[in-house]
Amino acid sequence: xxxxxxxxxxxxxxxxxxxxxxxxxxxSTMATVLCFAALIGMVMVVHTNLNQRISDTKKEIHxxxxxxxxxxxxxxxxxNKIEELSSWEHVSRKIVEYKLNLHPSQPGQTSxxxxxxxxxxxxxxxxxxxxRQKLPGxxxxx
Amino acid sequence: MIPCNLENGIKxxxxxxxxxxxxxxxxxAVRFFYIQVLCHDHYLEKARNIYITSKETHGKRGEIFDCxxxxxxxxxxxxxxxxxxxxxxxxxxxxxxxMLMAKYLDRDYNYYYQKLSPTIxxxxxxxxxxxxxxxxxxxxxxAPIDTSLKLRNQLREIGINFNTVxxxxxxxxxxxxxxxxxxxxxxxxxxDDDSVPQSGLEKELNPEITQKSGKLxxxxxRDGEKLDYGVNFAQESQDGKNVYLTISEPIQAILEEELxxxxxxxxxxxxYAAIADPATGKILALAQRPSIDPNDRKTFTPEAIRTRIxxxxxxxxxxxxxxxIGKALDWGIVTPDMHFDGENGYWKEEKISDxxxxxxxxxxxxxxxxxxxxIGTGKxxxxxxxxxxxxxxxxxxxxxxxxxxxxIESSGRIRPVSKWDRYSLTRFSIGYGVLxxxxxxxxxxxxxxxxxxxxxxxxxxxxxxxxxxEITTPPVAMPRRVFQNPATSAILTDMMIKVTQPGGTARxxxxxxxxxxxxxxxxxxxxxxxxxxLPSTSMASFIGFVPAKSPKLVMLVTVxxxxxxxxxxxxxxxxxxxxxxKRVLQYMNVQPDKPIPAR
Numbered sequence: 005x006x007x008x009x010x011x012x013x014x015x016x017x018x019x020x021x022x023x024x025x026x027x028x029x030x031x032s033t034m035a036t037v038l039c040f041a042a043l044i045g046m047v048m049v050v051h052t053n054l055n056q057r058i059s060d061t062k063k064e065i066h067x068x069x070x071x072x073x074x075x076x077x078x079x080x081x082x083x084n085k086i087e088e089l090s091s092w093e094h095v096s097r098k099i100v101e102y103k104l105n106l107h108p109s110q111p112g113q114t115s116x117x118x119x120x121x122x123x124x125x126x127x128x129x130x131x132x133x134x135x136r137q138k139l140p141g142x143x144x145x146x
Numbered sequence: 147m148i149p150c151n152l153e154n155g156i157k158x159x160x161x162x163x164x165x166x167x168x169x170x171x172x173x174x175a176v177r178f179f180y181i182q183v184l185c186h187d188h189y190l191e192k193a194r195n196i197y198i199t200s201k202e203t204h205g206k207r208g209e210i211f212d213c214x215x216x217x218x219x220x221x222x223x224x225x226x227x228x229x230x231x232x233x234x235x236x237x238x239x240x241x242x243x244x245m246l247m248a249k250y251l252d253r254d255y256n257y258y259y260q261k262l263s264p265t266i267x268x269x270x271x272x273x274x275x276x277x278x279x280x281x282x283x284x285x286x287x288x289a290p291i292d293t294s295l296k297l298r299n300q301l302r303e304i305g306i307n308f309n310t311v312x313x314x315x316x317x318x319x320x321x322x323x324x325x326x327x328x329x330x331x332x333x334x335x336x337x338d339d340d341s342v343p344q345s346g347l348e349k350e351l352n353p354e355i356t357q358k359s360g361k362l363x364x365x366x367x368r369d370g371e372k373l374d375y376g377v378n379f380a381q382e383s384q385d386g387k388n389v390y391l392t393i394s395e396p397i398q399a400i401l402e403e404e405l406x407x408x409x410x411x412x413x414x415x416x417x418y419a420a421i422a423d424p425a426t427g428k429i430l431a432l433a434q435r436p437s438i439d440p441n442d443r444k445t446f447t448p449e450a451i452r453t454r455i456x457x458x459x460x461x462x463x464x465x466x467x468x469x470x471i472g473k474a475l476d477w478g479i480v481t482p483d484m485h486f487d488g489e490n491g492y493w494k495e496e497k498i499s500d501x502x503x504x505x506x507x508x509x510x511x512x513x514x515x516x517x518x519x520x521i522g523t524g525k526x527x528x529x530x531x532x533x534x535x536x537x538x539x540x541x542x543x544x545x546x547x548x549x550x551x552x553x554i555e556s557s558g559r560i561r562p563v564s565k566w567d568r569y570s571l572t573r574f575s576i577g578y579g580v581l582x583x584x585x586x587x588x589x590x591x592x593x594x595x596x597x598x599x600x601x602x603x604x605x606x607x608x609x610x611x612x613x614x615x616e617i618t619t620p621p622v623a624m625p626r627r628v629f630q631n632p633a634t635s636a637i638l639t640d641m642m643i644k645v646t647q648p649g650g651t652a653r654x655x656x657x658x659x660x661x662x663x664x665x666x667x668x669x670x671x672x673x674x675x676x677x678x679x680l681p682s683t684s685m686a687s688f689i690g691f692v693p694a695k696s697p698k699l700v701m702l703v704t705v706x707x708x709x710x711x712x713x714x715x716x717x718x719x720x721x722x723x724x725x726x727x728k729r730v731l732q733y734m735n736v737q738p739d740k741p742i743p744a745r
Binding site: 078081085 | 216217220221222223291295315320322323324325326372395396399400403
């Protein structure tokens with residue numbers, strides 16, 4: 005190696021010649037660079053993919069929320085319709101329209117019974133049924 | 147070897163190029179500094195205006211239910227469609243848009259084509275009319291959701307986006323039961339995109355049921371999607387509270403059906419009725435005719451729109467007799483076996499007469515009530531004296547509002563004792579010269595039916611916060627003791643049972659299988675400053691409770707100016723009471739307390 009400082013334009017200066025680097029060293033350096041590049045690339049791709057999936061999931065969530073709101077609105081409308089159809093004004097109109105010939109019951113002709121769950125209530129209900137079967141016009145025991 | 151002049155040339159060119167690059171870099175740096183630092187706030191604001199969206203969220207107005215949870219007043223989701231016609235660039239697009247709107251909405255093509263005119267004439271402050279871009283038109287305020295979504299999709303296909311035609315979620319008030327309780331429930335109007343209550347419970351309960359708007363502030367992407375970063379502010383909207391009334395829809399429907407029949411039978415100017423539970427004061431039904439259909443604004447006439455049952459006060463006539471006689475019994479001023487001379491039907495001193503010519507002869511107290519004798523009642527009132535009669539009427543709530551949630555409620559009227567004249571004693575005791583509202587009378591009779599304890603009338607059972615589930619019950623005042631003697635109520639009830647039995651004034655109010663205790667009232671209206679005795683200008687009332695010994699309901703029926711058929715309380719209002727109470731008792735599963743006579 006020529007360590008003497010000199011005029012670089014000195015024609016007498018001789019070239020020291022190329023530094024010889026081994027092929028393996030070159031390969032390993034390239035491989036390292038490529039690995040790092042690949043790693044960086046992979047991280048970028050994964051990051052991009054994750055972001056895309058997050059974005060897609062958010063879109064799906066938004067769509068589901070919109071669908072949920074629409075379903076709630078439909079349920080609300082259906083509920084309102086049920087209330088309208090079950091109003092006595094509507095029912096009585098239909099009774100007349102279809103000539104159902106319904107009439108109110110006589111006092112004592114109907115009775116109601118509220119059952120709680122359990123064996124005792126089943127016994128009571130069976131007794132009530134039996135009493136109804138004996139005398140059809142008889143009211144249920146109070 | 148490079149010649150010297152060439153070397154200098156390279157140097158000079160290098161310096162020039164370097165200087166140029168340096169100048170460009172400096173200029174860029176200055177520009178960046180100017181944009182990024184000096185104009186930072188300006189451009190940040192500009193970017194925010196583009197990427198930050200402000201959105202108002204609306205809660206839902208509270209709904210009104212009956213005591214069983216049946217919906218009386220609700221919200222129907224719908225869509226509001228508005229347009230910016232100035233953004234429609236071509237006439238063909240305008241035609242296509244109008245055609246699609248006519249296909250899915252309820253108006254015709256020409257209407258929408260006019261609405262989508264790109265310019266609009268506006269009058270300026272100087273009076274000149276100029277043509278300006280049409281930036282806003284309301285297309286449909288309450289369009290159904292399904293057709294709106296179809297329209298939106300079709301518009302998108304032809305290139306019309308939200309900048310040109312926008313769709314906003316909204317809701318409108320709906321009354322699924324139609325006319326049921328319409329006057330009491332009230333209605334709303336749309337003023338500046340808000341539901342503004344106009345009458346009834348909608349107005350009176352507005353502070354509780356009105357919703358609060360919220361605000362969303364967020365950064366959005368180019369496609370409008372909300373981003374997680376950036377500005378993110380949310381103030382949640384709040385739904386109004388739901389209201390549960392004490393009204394029972396089936397009982398209300400029965401009452402309204404019978405009032406419709408009464409309108410045909412008697413052809414009155416108006417008729418109103420109310421049913422209450424005497425033990426709790428809960429109003430089970432409240433109805434009047436004429437009425438309105440809040441879903442059809444054509445039914446909104448001045449006569450039909452008022453809540454007469456709360457607003458109207460009138461001279462009720464003989465229904466007041468039971469209250470005065472009841473207090474006289476309670477104070478021991480009279481006893482049941484006391485007798486009063488019927489003055490042969492005309493009491494000359496007080497200038498009052500009974501309805502039957504020749505009078506009712508010598509009557510005991512129960513016969514005074516049974517025959518609704520003005521003379522007998524007047525004599526009992528004389529024994530009471532002015533002060534005690536005044537106290538008796540006041541204790542039953544005369545001149546005192548019931549406190550029910552109506553925007554307008556009359557308090558009735560009774561003159562102070564100092565302003566009573568010679569005949570006030572005998573007139574006030576028979577229901578003339580004092581003004582009562584139907585609700586006050588109902589409350590008073592609840593006091594008789596409830597063993598002498600007059601409950602506070604209630605229409606609201608509870609409020610429900612839809613978001614937290616919290617239930618709030620309005621405070622209820624303690625019942626007022628109207629009879630000091632516990633036996634008075636039972637004695638008076640026995641007397642009132644005779645009113646609906648043979649010999650009484652309200653035989654047509656009787657119900658087979660039940661003892662009905664009640665009192666009729668027929669009063670005449672003042673027309674042009676004088677009492678008119680025409681049958682068609684009377685107020686015919688019946689108020690009673692059944693079953694008499696353990697009352698499940700108290701009902702008042704008042705027929706205002708019946709133009710057809712009978713005009714007395716027993717014959718005009720009594721049958722309405724009988725038919726309604728019979729059906730309501732069956733619905734409530736109240737068994738008859740005596741054998742039903744065979745037909």
